[in-house]
Amino acid sequence: MFISKTSEYALRILTYMALNNETQFSAQSLYEELEIPKRYLMRLLTDLSKSGFINATRGRSGGYVFARPIETIYFSEIINSVEDLQSFEGCVLGNSVCPVDKPCALHHIWEKPKQAFLETIKTTTLADLLL
């Protein structure tokens, strides 16, 4: 499982845009490149626009462009915009509380993969894909 399908889509869209530096991307062109159901893609683009990752312009020669430099867009922020990142931070066993002094049985075992995941998404930006 790992991340939701919507997170997958959001990452797919933005990584594609970051890697193909065209001046602008239309929903149509993104639909043709990425394998995402068209109407869902369009709605997601509006969401990503509202979240401030991209700017939309309507009308005949409209489309989407990055609203900010891609050096400032972290994967954690993208994922967090479509699902709750908090659910990754919490206890593996889903315990409401998992206190430091008396953590759940799996706590220390889970730390390593969890940190590897969080660190990766929190320290990697879209620009890092170009390196």
Place this chain on the structure above:
Amino acid sequence: MFISKTSEYALRILTYMALNNETQFSAQSLYEELEIPKRYLMRLLTDLSKSGFINATRGRSGGYVFARPIETIYFSEIINSVEDLQSFEGCVLGNSVCPVDKPCALHHIWEKPKQAFLETIKTTTLADLLL
């Protein structure tokens, strides 16, 4: 997100059983200890029994006991019994194909956390909780 709620429950049940070595656990007693909806817990116990982790005995003094030594029960196996582990192995971006010679943009970035996760669950058994 990471793992499904059902996986969480399955882990919670079996880790609890591993850590509290009573001769037998009734659904009732597990319900009182773990915070899992009762009927769902009972169904899950039957599933875990069918999967061969535990043996169930019915009737007046029935309950559940481990069917195998806990040294042989890996977390990967538990998770895999209630959801598809394959979904963790696959491409982060959910691409149907993500070929080695031309992997997706996030491929190498994702490798580290993914391997950390898979290695942990594939090399850790319930018995390791007792160490």
Place this chain on the structure above:
DNA sequence: ATAAATTAATACTTACAGGTATTATATTGT
């Protein structure tokens, strides 16, 4: 002005994980 081409808003539908209810089956103490 008008039509074409684009995104936006909103509401609806679907699929599935998670949760519930009911009835059946097995075991054991009396």
Place this chain on the structure above:
DNA sequence: ACAATATAATACCTGTAAGTATTAATTTAT
């Protein structure tokens, strides 16, 4: 034998993520 106490099987309900449909708003070429 019978009642009590377990688990098993099966069907149903529900909430939410994912996907679809419809209509509105905006821009631009002619």
